[in-house]
Amino acid sequence: MAGPDLSVIVSGHREGRLAVASLRSMQAAVAAATSAGISVQPILVLDRPDDLTRRVFKAHADGATIEVEVDAGDQGVARNAAVAQSDGRWIAMLDADDLFQESWLVRASRFLDEIGDAGVIAHPEFNYFFEGQATIFRQIDQDSPDFDIDHIRLHNYWDALAMCDRSIHEAHPYALRDIQNGWAFEDWHFNVVTLGNGIRHKVVPDTVIFKRRQKDSQTLRATGNRSRFRRTPMASYSHPIYKHFT
Amino acid sequence: MSILRVLNRLREWREAQICAPYFDRVYYLQQNADVARSGADPLHHFLRWGWMEGRDPSPNFSLEDYRRQTPHYDPLRGNPLTHAITSGVLHRTELQPLPVPAIREEGSANRGKDASTNKMPSDADVELVRQAMDESWYLERYPAVATSGLSPTTHYLTVGWKLGFDPSPRFSTSYYLQGNADLRKYPDLNPFVHYLRHGKNEPSRVWADVVSAEAVERFRDGALTGDLRRAIALDPLVALPEGRRVANSPLIHSADARAAVRTLRQRFAGQRFDYVVVIPHVRMSGAARVAGEFVSALSRTRTGKRVLVVLTDLNDLEHPEWFPEECEFVRLAEFWTGPVAEPARIAVLLDLIYEVEAKAVVNVNSRLFWNALTTYGRQLRQELAIGTYLFTWEETLAGNRVGYPIQWLRDCVGWMDAIACDAGHLAKDVSTRFGLTGGDLGSVHTLRTPMDGAGGAFRPRAECGRRRVLWAGRFDRQKRPDVLRAVALACPDVEFDVYGRAVLDAGLEKQLRGIPNLTLQGEFDRFDDVAGKGYGLFLYTAQWDGMPTIVLDAIRSGLPVIAPDVGGLSEVIASDTGWLIESPDDVEGYVAAVAEALSNPDAARLRASAAFDKAQEMFARDAYDAAVAQFMDEIDEAADGRT
Numbered sequence: 001m002a003g004p005d006l007s008v009i010v011s012g013h014r015e016g017r018l019a020v021a022s023l024r025s026m027q028a029a030v031a032a033a034t035s036a037g038i039s040v041q042p043i044l045v046l047d048r049p050d051d052l053t054r055r056v057f058k059a060h061a062d063g064a065t066i067e068v069e070v071d072a073g074d075q076g077v078a079r080n081a082a083v084a085q086s087d088g089r090w091i092a093m094l095d096a097d098d099l100f101q102e103s104w105l106v107r108a109s110r111f112l113d114e115i116g117d118a119g120v121i122a123h124p125e126f127n128y129f130f131e132g133q134a135t136i137f138r139q140i141d142q143d144s145p146d147f148d149i150d151h152i153r154l155h156n157y158w159d160a161l162a163m164c165d166r167s168i169h170e171a172h173p174y175a176l177r178d179i180q181n182g183w184a185f186e187d188w189h190f191n192v193v194t195l196g197n198g199i200r201h202k203v204v205p206d207t208v209i210f211k212r213r214q215k216d217s218q219t220l221r222a223t224g225n226r227s228r229f230r231r232t233p234m235a236s237y238s239h240p241i242y243k244h245f246t
Numbered sequence: 247m248s249i250l251r252v253l254n255r256l257r258e259w260r261e262a263q264i265c266a267p268y269f270d271r272v273y274y275l276q277q278n279a280d281v282a283r284s285g286a287d288p289l290h291h292f293l294r295w296g297w298m299e300g301r302d303p304s305p306n307f308s309l310e311d312y313r314r315q316t317p318h319y320d321p322l323r324g325n326p327l328t329h330a331i332t333s334g335v336l337h338r339t340e341l342q343p344l345p346v347p348a349i350r351e352e353g354s355a356n357r358g359k360d361a362s363t364n365k366m367p368s369d370a371d372v373e374l375v376r377q378a379m380d381e382s383w384y385l386e387r388y389p390a391v392a393t394s395g396l397s398p399t400t401h402y403l404t405v406g407w408k409l410g411f412d413p414s415p416r417f418s419t420s421y422y423l424q425g426n427a428d429l430r431k432y433p434d435l436n437p438f439v440h441y442l443r444h445g446k447n448e449p450s451r452v453w454a455d456v457v458s459a460e461a462v463e464r465f466r467d468g469a470l471t472g473d474l475r476r477a478i479a480l481d482p483l484v485a486l487p488e489g490r491r492v493a494n495s496p497l498i499h500s501a502d503a504r505a506a507v508r509t510l511r512q513r514f515a516g517q518r519f520d521y522v523v524v525i526p527h528v529r530m531s532g533a534a535r536v537a538g539e540f541v542s543a544l545s546r547t548r549t550g551k552r553v554l555v556v557l558t559d560l561n562d563l564e565h566p567e568w569f570p571e572e573c574e575f576v577r578l579a580e581f582w583t584g585p586v587a588e589p590a591r592i593a594v595l596l597d598l599i600y601e602v603e604a605k606a607v608v609n610v611n612s613r614l615f616w617n618a619l620t621t622y623g624r625q626l627r628q629e630l631a632i633g634t635y636l637f638t639w640e641e642t643l644a645g646n647r648v649g650y651p652i653q654w655l656r657d658c659v660g661w662m663d664a665i666a667c668d669a670g671h672l673a674k675d676v677s678t679r680f681g682l683t684g685g686d687l688g689s690v691h692t693l694r695t696p697m698d699g700a701g702g703a704f705r706p707r708a709e710c711g712r713r714r715v716l717w718a719g720r721f722d723r724q725k726r727p728d729v730l731r732a733v734a735l736a737c738p739d740v741e742f743d744v745y746g747r748a749v750l751d752a753g754l755e756k757q758l759r760g761i762p763n764l765t766l767q768g769e770f771d772r773f774d775d776v777a778g779k780g781y782g783l784f785l786y787t788a789q790w791d792g793m794p795t796i797v798l799d800a801i802r803s804g805l806p807v808i809a810p811d812v813g814g815l816s817e818v819i820a821s822d823t824g825w826l827i828e829s830p831d832d833v834e835g836y837v838a839a840v841a842e843a844l845s846n847p848d849a850a851r852l853r854a855s856a857a858f859d860k861a862q863e864m865f866a867r868d869a870y871d872a873a874v875a876q877f878m879d880e881i882d883e884a885a886d887g888r889t
Contacts, residue, residue, distance in 0.1 A: 021480045021481035024480055025477065025480050028476075028480075099477050099480060099481060099484065101473045101476075101477070102473065102476050103473065125461075126461055126465075126470070128465065128474070128477075128484070130483060130484045130485070130486060130487075131483045131484075131486055131487075132487075133487075134486075134487045134489060134490070134491050134492060135491065135492045135493070135494045136458070136461050136462060136465060136491050136492070136493055136494065137494045137495060138455075138457060138458040138461055138493065138494070138495035139495075140495065140496055140497070145415075146415070146455070146457075146495075146497060148496075148504060148508065150504065150507040150508040150511050151496060151499075151504050151507070151508075152496075153507060153597050153601075154499065154503055154504065154507060154590070154593050154594070154597065155496050155499050156496070157496050181624060181625070181628065182622065182624045182625040182628075183625065206464075206469045206470060208465075208470055208473060208474075210477045210484050212483070226621050226622060227625075228622055228625045230629075231600060231629050235600040235601060235603075236518075236600075236601060236603050237511055237514050237515050237516060237517060237518075237601045237602060237603075238516050238517075238518065238603070242511060242515060246512070
């Protein structure tokens with residue numbers, strides 16, 4: 001029997017009731033996708049959760065939802081574990097304090113369908129930061145003239161809340177985070193590694209994910225902790241990808 | 247008031263709103279002295295009477311030309327300027343020709359001082375904007391410009407920016423003005439010129455590329471408004487914080503850093519280097535010279551290995567001859583068109599080190615790399631081998647020791663795979679303070695800078711007994727020009743020739759002016775050029791030091807040396823090899839030594855010869871190469887264990 005079109009992975013740990021809005025946004029986006037004829041498999045993954053977050057997640061699971069719990073203390077590992085449980089042709093990620101645009105799953109699925117290339121990652125055009133930060137971050141399409149292959153070594157272009165073929169995640173699991181030793185930014189690392197392996201990062205027009213920026217967000221903690229991401233194959237002027245750029 | 251008068255007032259008010267951005271008040275008053283004398287508001291005068299009297303509203307807009315070139319314009323329906331704006335001739339979305347004749351192209355004699363008005367901008371502004379502007383994009387986005395007779399740059403600098411046109415997809419004119427409220431106080435300020443000259447280097451400035459800037463509107467009143475409302479319905483916090491949303495994108499980061507990583511990748515495409523040596527600059531300084539010696543030793547002792555030398559702090563490469571001929575240099579500062587934040591500079595440096603696949607980095611006094619190590623030492627240590635080459639500490643005015651061997655080493659000693667010092671006393675100090683006593687605890691290498699000419703015979707070039715003294719070095723606080731001055735004043739029958747310049751501390755040179763028996767001779771390229779000019783001795787003054795290469799130069803030249811007992815100087819200068827002054831402040835001691843050395847030429851010659859023999863042994867090139875090889879063995883071994 002063929003699997004669902006799409007597996008939606010929501011990862012949480014100690015978001016508590018903040019996860020309610022995220023899970024409701026996920027349900028709305030799933031409902032919109034279902035209405036559009038896209039079959040969706042929700043996967044809720046918890047990593048060292050507190051009791052409240054576990055109960056909130058449980059309350060938003062139905063019979064079709066796959067529930068995964070890991071003891072990793074590492075969001076990348078949690079996502080990898082969820083991917084291993086997924087059956088969808090595509091994978092979409094959400095963190096349990098962020099919100100999906102209601103039409104995101106539909107738009108991204110159609111976008112990937114039209115491209116018809118399993119080697120493409122679809123990113124929302126914008127990340128709309130709220131609560132602790134009032135910014136609208138524009139993500140750059142790799143095929144846009146604004147994309148600069150060298151710049152990705154200095155700054156991350158895309159975050160992890162994207163949609164792509166499951167095989168991409170299977171071939172490129174998230175690297176271990178090791179804050180103690182200064183390693184984080186697993187999404188940036190994932191982007192550089194996939195880019196180096198010929199995966200194309202594209203943005204879906206008129207799409208957005210709403211991202212809560214809290215004072216103690218993992219990204220801010222990683223920045224404050226002076227983290228870096230581990231060396232990738234693209235850390236070499238001899239990497240073949242540079243031959244495609246002047 | 248009659249209804250007609252009310253309507254007329256309303257019409258005038260509306261016209262004033264429309265025309266104000268294009269109306270040059272200063273020009274109008276300059277051209278119309280009667281209006282200036284009357285005290286009337288110039289715009290009000292123009293709208294009510296001036297345009298009918300043929301008084302131009304701006305040097306860039308000729309009423310007569312407009313009437314002649316715009317057949318559909320009807321004077322009965324209002325003034326030409328209002329017509330030009332409202333009929334679409336000046337409107338950004340219309341394709342009508344702009345009022346060409348009144349606007350002069352570059353080269354006009356009537357150039358203004360800046361791009362702040364729609365007068366002609368200065369050459370500097372034109373050049374600045376031309377380089378940053380995307381002219382083909384501008385023409386594509388605003389097709390009317392093509393028929394205006396103006397170059398895109400001129401068009402933008404004169405009328406374009408006032409119409410809210412954007413000079414490039416990388417810069418939104420309106421967003422810059424909206425986001426930087428302080429600039430709006432200056433209505434004639436061209437936002438792009440301000441950005442290029444100042445804003446891009448001011449961290450508090452808000453700017454955005456055109457698409458990102460337009461995104462704010464798309465959420466406020468556009469394709470994404472409904473999505474935002476639905477998200478707010480799920481969680482009202484999505485609407486917070488209230489106020490203006492800032493557009494952000496990967497493009498909003500240091501353009502200099504982006505250009506640097508791209509240019510470096512293009513330059514070194516496909517190349518690998520085994521070692522990167524980071525140095526602050528190659529100015530006239532002992533450390534830079536030692537860096538040259540070190541890289542030369544690497545080329546002798548690590549045959550076949552490629553070394554990249556990166557100048558991290560300043561752009562000066564004044565003495566490439568100190569380095570091997572085949573040496574490749576990168577000067578990071580050449581990429582910085584303005585102040586670039588240190589994190590961006592560190593990112594570029596680390597990117598280069600990684601991209602050339604260096605397995606080890608040796609730091610020879612680079613401030614940027616010390617700071618990179620302070621921030622990212624634990625990660626770099628996991629992926630690279632790291633060595634550092636230490637020179638003397640510095641002293642504060644209060645006499646306390648500071649500098650790389652003190653605070654920086656305190657933060658970074660844990661990330662070092664090998665440490666080298668240029669003098670034995672420093673190696674001993676570092677190993678004692680940090681417990682680098684050998685074995686697992688690590689050790690400190692002493693790399694005694696080779697003396698030029700070591701291995702040759704002693705060929706004294708001094709004219710011992712001649713009452714001429716040579717001093718050469720930097721006019722910096724460390725080198726105590728005040729002591730030199732006091733000694734010269736106390737020895738009026740001795741001539742002092744002083745070579746050098748200030749490097750770190752400006753203004754100290756003036757202490758050496760106006761002394762009858764002291765002559766400032768300027769800079770020198772090679773010590774040999776001055777050493778043979780008939781000096782009786784070499785005088786060295788300093789408050790603190792390592793092993794100054796200039797003293798070795800003097801010894802090599804056969805000059806008797808007087809030097810203070812600071813740093814590593816006592817390792818080579820003693821009572822049988824020169825005159826060692828106990829305290830750097832001891833002017834009387836210096837004066838006595840000068841008198842003794844000059845009045846006893848045989849003793850001076852003997853001590854110079856003994857100093858040469860001692861230095862020959864201590865500072866032999868072979869010994870240096872062997873010490874460098876040991877230092878690098880330690881680094882290579884560490885590198886082999888890294889990922």
